[in-house]
Amino acid sequence: MPTLEAAEKVTGATRYVGDLLVPNMAHAKVLRSPLPHARVLSIDAAEARAAPGVVCVLTRDEVRAAGIEPVYGFVYRDAPLVALDKVRYQGDIVAVVVAEDAAAAEAAAELIEVDYEELPAVMDVEAALADGAPLVHESFSPIAPELRPIEGTNVCHRAHIARGDVEAGFREAYRVYEDTFTAPPVQHCALDLHACIASIEDGAITVWTNCQSPFPLQRELQRIFKMDARVIVPYVGGGFGSKSRDRLECVVTAAAQLAGRPVRLVLTQEETFQTFIRPAYHGTIKTGVRADGTIVARHVRFTIDVGGYAISGARSANNTLKVATGPYRIPNVLVECDAVYTNKPPSAPYRGLPTTQHTMAYETQLDRIARDLGIDPVELRMRNLVVDGDVHITGDLLRSTHAKECLEAAAAGIDWGTPSTPPETPSKLRGKGVSCTIKYTLTPPTRMSENGAAISLGEDGIFEVRIGTVNIGQGSDTTMAQFAADGLGVGLERIRVVHSDTALVPVDSSTTASRSTYHMGNAVLDAASKLTAETLAVASHLLERDAGDLALGPDGVEAPDGPTLAYDELVRRSGGPLSALGECVVGGTYTAPDGTEYPIASTFWSFASAAAEVEVDTDTGEVRVLRMGAASNVGKAVNPDSVRTQLEGGLGMELGPTLFERLVWDEGGQLLTAALMDYPLPTMETSPTYRPEIVEHPFEGGPFGAKGMGEIGSVITPAAVLNAVYDATGVMFHEVPLLPHKVLEALEAL
Amino acid sequence: MRPFEYLRPTTLAEATDVLAEHGDDALVIAGGTAAVVMMTLGVLRPGTVVDVGRVPELGGSRADGGVLRLGALTTIRSIERDPAIAQTYGLLAEAASQVANVRVRNRATVGGSVCYGEPQTDMPPALIAMGASATLVSSSSTRTVPLADFFEGPYETALEPGELLSEITVPQPEPGSEPGAGTGGCHMKFTIGSPENKPVANASVLVRLDGAGRCVEARIVLGALGPVPVVAVDAAALLDGEVPDAKLIAEVASRAGDAADPADDLRGPVWYKRRIARVLVERALRCALRKAGHEVP
Numbered sequence A: 001m002p003t004l005e006a007a008e009k010v011t012g013a014t015r016y017v018g019d020l021l022v023p024n025m026a027h028a029k030v031l032r033s034p035l036p037h038a039r040v041l042s043i044d045a046a047e048a049r050a051a052p053g054v055v056c057v058l059t060r061d062e063v064r065a066a067g068i069e070p071v072y073g074f075v076y077r078d079a080p081l082v083a084l085d086k087v088r089y090q091g092d093i094v095a096v097v098v099a100e101d102a103a104a105a106e107a108a109a110e111l112i113e114v115d116y117e118e119l120p121a122v123m124d125v126e127a128a129l130a131d132g133a134p135l136v137h138e139s140f141s142p143i144a145p146e147l148r149p150i151e152g153t154n155v156c157h158r159a160h161i162a163r164g165d166v167e168a169g170f171r172e173a174y175r176v177y178e179d180t181f182t183a184p185p186v187q188h189c190a191l192d193l194h195a196c197i198a199s200i201e202d203g204a205i206t207v208w209t210n211c212q213s214p215f216p217l218q219r220e221l222q223r224i225f226k227m228d229a230r231v232i233v234p235y236v237g238g239g240f241g242s243k244s245r246d247r248l249e250c251v252v253t254a255a256a257q258l259a260g261r262p263v264r265l266v267l268t269q270e271e272t273f274q275t276f277i278r279p280a281y282h283g284t285i286k287t288g289v290r291a292d293g294t295i296v297a298r299h300v301r302f303t304i305d306v307g308g309y310a311i312s313g314a315r316s317a318n319n320t321l322k323v324a325t326g327p328y329r330i331p332n333v334l335v336e337c338d339a340v341y342t343n344k345p346p347s348a349p350y351r352g353l354p355t356t357q358h359t360m361a362y363e364t365q366l367d368r369i370a371r372d373l374g375i376d377p378v379e380l381r382m383r384n385l386v387v388d389g390d391v392h393i394t395g396d397l398l399r400s401t402h403a404k405e406c407l408e409a410a411a412a413g414i415d416w417g418t419p420s421t422p423p424e425t426p427s428k429l430r431g432k433g434v435s436c437t438i439k440y441t442l443t444p445p446t447r448m449s450e451n452g453a454a455i456s457l458g459e460d461g462i463f464e465v466r467i468g469t470v471n472i473g474q475g476s477d478t479t480m481a482q483f484a485a486d487g488l489g490v491g492l493e494r495i496r497v498v499h500s501d502t503a504l505v506p507v508d509s510s511t512t513a514s515r516s517t518y519h520m521g522n523a524v525l526d527a528a529s530k531l532t533a534e535t536l537a538v539a540s541h542l543l544e545r546d547a548g549d550l551a552l553g554p555d556g557v558e559a560p561d562g563p564t565l566a567y568d569e570l571v572r573r574s575g576g577p578l579s580a581l582g583e584c585v586v587g588g589t590y591t592a593p594d595g596t597e598y599p600i601a602s603t604f605w606s607f608a609s610a611a612a613e614v615e616v617d618t619d620t621g622e623v624r625v626l627r628m629g630a631a632s633n634v635g636k637a638v639n640p641d642s643v644r645t646q647l648e649g650g651l652g653m654e655l656g657p658t659l660f661e662r663l664v665w666d667e668g669g670q671l672l673t674a675a676l677m678d679y680p681l682p683t684m685e686t687s688p689t690y691r692p693e694i695v696e697h698p699f700e701g702g703p704f705g706a707k708g709m710g711e712i713g714s715v716i717t718p719a720a721v722l723n724a725v726y727d728a729t730g731v732m733f734h735e736v737p738l739l740p741h742k743v744l745e746a747l748e749a750l
Numbered sequence B: 001m002r003p004f005e006y007l008r009p010t011t012l013a014e015a016t017d018v019l020a021e022h023g024d025d026a027l028v029i030a031g032g033t034a035a036v037v038m039m040t041l042g043v044l045r046p047g048t049v050v051d052v053g054r055v056p057e058l059g060g061s062r063a064d065g066g067v068l069r070l071g072a073l074t075t076i077r078s079i080e081r082d083p084a085i086a087q088t089y090g091l092l093a094e095a096a097s098q099v100a101n102v103r104v105r106n107r108a109t110v111g112g113s114v115c116y117g118e119p120q121t122d123m124p125p126a127l128i129a130m131g132a133s134a135t136l137v138s139s140s141s142t143r144t145v146p147l148a149d150f151f152e153g154p155y156e157t158a159l160e161p162g163e164l165l166s167e168i169t170v171p172q173p174e175p176g177s178e179p180g181a182g183t184g185g186c187h188m189k190f191t192i193g194s195p196e197n198k199p200v201a202n203a204s205v206l207v208r209l210d211g212a213g214r215c216v217e218a219r220i221v222l223g224a225l226g227p228v229p230v231v232a233v234d235a236a237a238l239l240d241g242e243v244p245d246a247k248l249i250a251e252v253a254s255r256a257g258d259a260a261d262p263a264d265d266l267r268g269p270v271w272y273k274r275r276i277a278r279v280l281v282e283r284a285l286r287c288a289l290r291k292a293g294h295e296v297p
């Protein structure tokens, strides 16, 4: 079914943060560092303050004078509201100018004089890890307990995970393969640019933002400003991870506090490149196999370039340790990672990053192994894919896997096994490739509920569902309305969804990591069942019937033989709205039917496969993706249309970073791909035809058996394309994007 | 974007007067598709914006007396769609159809597409291949400059401060003089990703054949391969009087690649751009020959 808000969106009626107006609002522009790494010696904003229309200028001096906490960050508290002692990347925020309009603020920002002492910069991980490399941060400030910085280096997190004995595994292997893969940073390029309005009234903060984590942001605002805070997130026009954590909100609130009136900041497209990016990835994978293709050992070492601030990126690296060896049954595994500070913009998740890059590494290498051993790539995977009952690297017992069925369905989508139809000229080559993956969701270390959902029945006879899930285009309001309607046994027309306003909805940790359908869905079902019981109890009293004889019907509570008590009447007669709070408890351990206990490193594991057919032009090196198949085991497709389009969207978006998207800095740390003019994005013209398939095997514990799949389409794309190019040309690429000149170079080196 | 004064003259005289008065500080905008982007990025920071979109003398297009006259405000979209242009000036229509996307083509003007002076654009090579000239007017003078001499560097043209481009004239290609002979033109580009991205290279080729399939005239112009469009004179000369075959086409393409003067940038290294120049010229030349009635196997 179409999402509930579809008509409103396509007619342009939806209001995003950038469309909102608040009375007496002033406008902000940011002054950014021109240098990638420098000490800030002095800032003179006197002339800017005196410029026409200027309300105030926020620099480190004002932050210090205000007595607020000057540094923020969710997993690492290392990002200053505005530069304090140093700037750490080109584009780092130095000052915020607030004026009557954005143009006046922009003009005044140019009048600020900043004296910098330039410091040597480390523009990539290699440079940052070199002996004696300049330090981006002189000290570390991790917040998330699992983060392990290495003092005196740029490594802000080092970790590993292991099972079995990887060295012994390699010794028993028939052959061992080692490959190194790299992927450069890219940006999410959501249509809805980062935007925020902050207002302080009567000693309380209100922030309107398109951030995906309203509740963590609320806590951060309360900590920094020592006041109550409310965060309102209207519809968000895409984020893909670029808005997963707060970034501008505390800065704009500090500006609003100084201005004494509401302040609005909307970034330009170019500024988003300096706000959050997908980090650079570098990974070496070593795999040992038996002659029949059985994988016996795998060792993965990877680095993530977190940029100048580890506010988010350090954790992505850690989270993906557990999926870096893939959806395979491997007795001996070792994964090691370093998350490293550099003088690039801070990094954020990007539709499953860096699971995407791990998948690229292990799946591309697997095709090399397949070719070397003379085994069909699909067959080789079939021999190694996990099945229900296997134990993962984390010790988790895998359930509702069906990875093989996903692979079969994806491969069928491009007629795997039949050769490609010949291209129109012999200078073009065609080929096919597949990929498989496993993905986790964010999971607490101990058993707890990280989100609630409330449902109330009001005097209008409508069930209002209140959820913290941010509607970011994924169709969450619709899915949650479906859960509520089914759970209550009423029609969708009886449901109204209120989302992501910290003053109106119960706490939720975040809308990230494919978690909402499972977690919020369960909370909604829990609330629905509690509210059903409460409603029936009230009706039983009013109707003087046994609650067990009553049921919720489309328009009211029904008794088998008697009249229907309309919902609005029920609420009026009961003296006020009824409501219930649901939750979703996750984490802890899982007890199998045989009584064995297993850890839960991920509440559910998602499995998916992609298949791609490509055409390579050997004259130009151009790679075109002709068609793609994909399948994911989603447990239960609550809204099949949303599942398919979400899969398709992931595949199509990731074709950009696979084929041509990348951010490039020059040696001086200046971003060269600074505007969309020099940063190509996928469009309809670069889109293949898609065959997204749904695999459904209910997951015990999921709402109606559902589990998450939000990010998985993206994750499986690069490997499928690289493998198809390998099939077409015999060249195995170890990096993306597949820029035509690099393809041509490789073809000619054959 | 910095605040600016916005003027919208309604006659050519008024427009040139306003430009004479504001000199260097004024920026002309026509369709605004390039100018507004440059202003948003802060690359252009005019004090005064002179919107010439309502100047009637700059509008309209007509073909008469063997010449096509394109008013500066003629949109790229109308060049693409005009059946008369497609019939006689097919190369122009073909290049126009490859500019950006339909939204940009609906607004972008032919005057803007040449005055922009961007080395990667499609219209300049096609117009140069067709032998077009630009009429430049100021409050005190009018002059005509062949487009082959109009471009001076990236974003630099022969336009002087105070000057407007009023019209582009394109001579009608001579039809072949003998039965069965004809003229063929082709424009091709190679872009990474979507067609509206800046191309690695583009190429316009125009050929005229006699009744025996001999080439009596050939023009090859390359875009995005130097600071200004590259007219590959030596490469085209190889075709003089010849009946082109596969070997000759390859030679011409290779010579054209040598004429290119590309820079290493985000769209590829120098060797690659030369290679693409060769591929495009080879493909475009074959296509132009086919249109002129000579299919080379």
Ligand SMILES: Cc1cc2nc3c(=O)[nH]c(=O)nc-3n(C[C@H](O)[C@H](O)[C@H](O)COP(=O)(O)OP(=O)(O)OC[C@H]3O[C@@H](n4cnc5c(N)ncnc54)[C@H](O)[C@@H]3O)c2cc1C
Pocket: B027, B028, B029, B030, B031, B032, B033, B034, B035, B036, B037, B052, B072, B098, B099, B100, B101, B104, B107, B108, B109, B110, B111, B112, B113, B114, B115, B116, B120, B121, B122, B123, B159, B163, B164, B165, B166, B195, B196, B197
């Ligand atoms: C998304 C996008 C994709 C694009 N892709 C392509 C492409 O694939 N191929 C391609 O060729 N081009 C492409 N372009 C560039 C496009 O061709 C130009 O933007 C367009 O032709 C400019 O025309 P305009 O009328 O909008 O000019 P404007 O933006 O109004 O002006 C451009 C420049 O010309 C000057 N100017 C305009 N008219 C006159 C005049 N009559 N006299 C004197 N000076 C004048 C202006 O001062 C300004 O410097 C693309 C542009 C965009 C935005």
